[in-house]
Amino acid sequence: MKGNEAIAYAAINCGADGYFGYPITPQSEVMETLMKEKPWETTGMVVLQAESETASINMVYGGAACGKKVMTSSSSPGISLMCEGLTYLAGAELPCLVVNVMRGGPGLGTIQPSQGDYFQATKGGGHGDYRLIVLAPASVQDMYDFVDLAFELAFKYRNPAMILADGVIGQMMEKLEFRPTKPRRTPEEVRAQCDSWATLGKPKTRERNVITSLALDPVVMENFNIKLQKKYAEIEEKEVRYSTYKTEDAEHLIVAFGCMSRICENVVDMARENGIKLGMLRPITLFPFPKKPIDALVPQLKSIMSVELNSGQMVEDVRLVSNGRVPVGFYGRQGGVVPTPDEIYEAFLKFIK
Amino acid sequence: MAVKGTIVVDTEKCKGCGVCVVNCPFGVIALSHEVNSKGYNFLHMVSPDKCTGCTSCATVCPDSVITVYRVKI
Amino acid sequence: MDINDIIKPENKVYGKSSVLTDNIMHYCPGCSHGVVHKLVAEVIEELDIQDKTIGVSPVGCSVFAYNYLDIDWQEAAHGRAPALATAIKRLNPDKYVFTYQGDGDLASIGTAETMHACNRGENIVIIFINNAIYGMTGGQMAPTTLLGQVTATTPYGRKAELNGYPLKITELLAQLEGTCYVTRQSVQNPAAVRKTRAAIKKAFQNSMMKKGTSFVEVVSTCNSGWKIPPVEANKWMEENMFPFYPLGDMKDR
Structure with a gap:
């Protein structure tokens, strides 16, 4: 499918x-x-x-x-x-x-x-x-x-x-395993979950719910922004998801997401075959970005390279985590061109030289 | 059968637009020379005896400040 | 008979709708918005659908409509109210769903959303306040501004060669298969107010009969934008707006 x-x-x-x-x-x-x-x-x-x-x-x-x-x-x-x-x-x-x-x-x-x-x-x-x-x-x-x-x-x-x-x-077509299905929530379940804020029709028993992003009063607007930032901080604290590939003893790290993380697994294997201790970290959540897991690896690393299908975007977040402690490089192709593992490996060798 | 009406004006909410005044068929109402706390010349009755409780004033009022009462006599 | 003998609950024949909140409306004195808000509230009260009604407010002066009608509300991005209403109604067919939009919101930035919601025949009510000017931003030209009309962005009057023509969007919508009821009304005197009230009531009732979209235009005044006092503004509207935007039902099926 x-x-x-x-x-x-x-x-x-x-x-x-x-x-x-x-x-x-x-x-x-x-x-x-x-x-x-x-x-x-x-x-x-x-x-x-x-x-x-x-x-x-x-x-x-x-x-x-x-x-x-x-x-x-x-x-x-x-x-x-x-x-x-x-x-x-x-x-x-x-x-x-x-x-x-x-x-x-x-x-x-x-x-x-x-x-x-x-x-x-x-x-x-x-x-x-x-x-x-x-x-x-x-x-x-x-x-x-x-x-x-x-x-x-x-x-x-x-x-x-x-x-x-x-x-x-x-x-891409791949084999897929369906998960157990979930029924749609009943109107009663929706009300139980969302009646405090959603527009479900105002019963006599509660105040009206208003969905808006408008707050003309600057103090109200700032307080709302502070509340939002608290929420985002909580998401950063609790919802980071990532996977790693051969990072335990890694001296070099590739960071790649999506399709590039699959291609870069091959790059890691190529490096390992040549005696280079390369590992890969794949951010599954891009926000929240896996800052802590990358940060934890930095002390054992000599370099990090971000590999992306663009001209260098996530690499900025990787650099912020490294914060000058290890060199951070980038390799990417743009405009719809997808690089091969060989090409990325060559770029990696050039970078760590 | 004759009818007799009257109105009660929420003078604090009245903005003195005067649309009701020109729509009163019997010249019952006018804007006061006094002002409310917002500075608006609010609505009041100048000829209460002529009011029939026809609701014309309240019907056109944008701020719903007029309540109309009517009795048959 | 003493006035105090008349002022008794049993003698009350007209008063503020229970669906209106106690908030003082932010609209300028004499603004048509207040009258139309009241009529929507009265219809909701009469049909006893306060708990089944979801309103969508626009961007423009009536962005704060949610402060005045005691129902659940969604505030839409500029022009997008019919898209919101489409989803609300499709996901909640048992609810009465209406949008309340001005001429800039509905007939300029939201033209696409308006046309397509109406063309799909969404079972919603669209209330369209046409005062031929942008009120909230300080009286600029609207799509419905009349030729020759002076606004902040047509200081020498709207000229067709520079600004194009006023848009009769209601006539356009009446042509669409998806609309079931398209009418143009006004609220400057008691008879007009009662007609508009009846139109809004019919529109709400239609929305439960799977007949398509009901569209109620209310030709309105903008005293501040026009720079004309309320009573004279109503006269100006009758003399200048009505010839170009004639009142009445364009479609009722």
């Missing part, structure tokens, strides 16, 4: 209430699969093709504000259009899932894979001080599993979550 199809099945099987999207390559299979499966006849999940990405993300806002598990998916140019909605969702503290199957940019760019939206996903994209919870899948199974995980985290923190995939993972 393709990674994009896995997203669709995961959404149905984890009890999502709604999907709102607009076609864009390389992720159109997400909505196509949902439309083919007709979940509105089985689970009652709503699927709607909107008139634009702008409308899609605002439909997500409307649904999320009702306490529903709603999502959208798109690719880079579409996500740029959604950035207005993303900052409003973050500002209104609404849980939702946005999938970005990245393609090369800037502008209309190419439909080939890229990781060029790392900055956009982890540093904002929209205006104001906000963060998304960002998960980076590296397999079709990840694509499936991260849908449920993203919803769990989104609701736990009332914050939008993003699956930051790329064209490789979206289009």
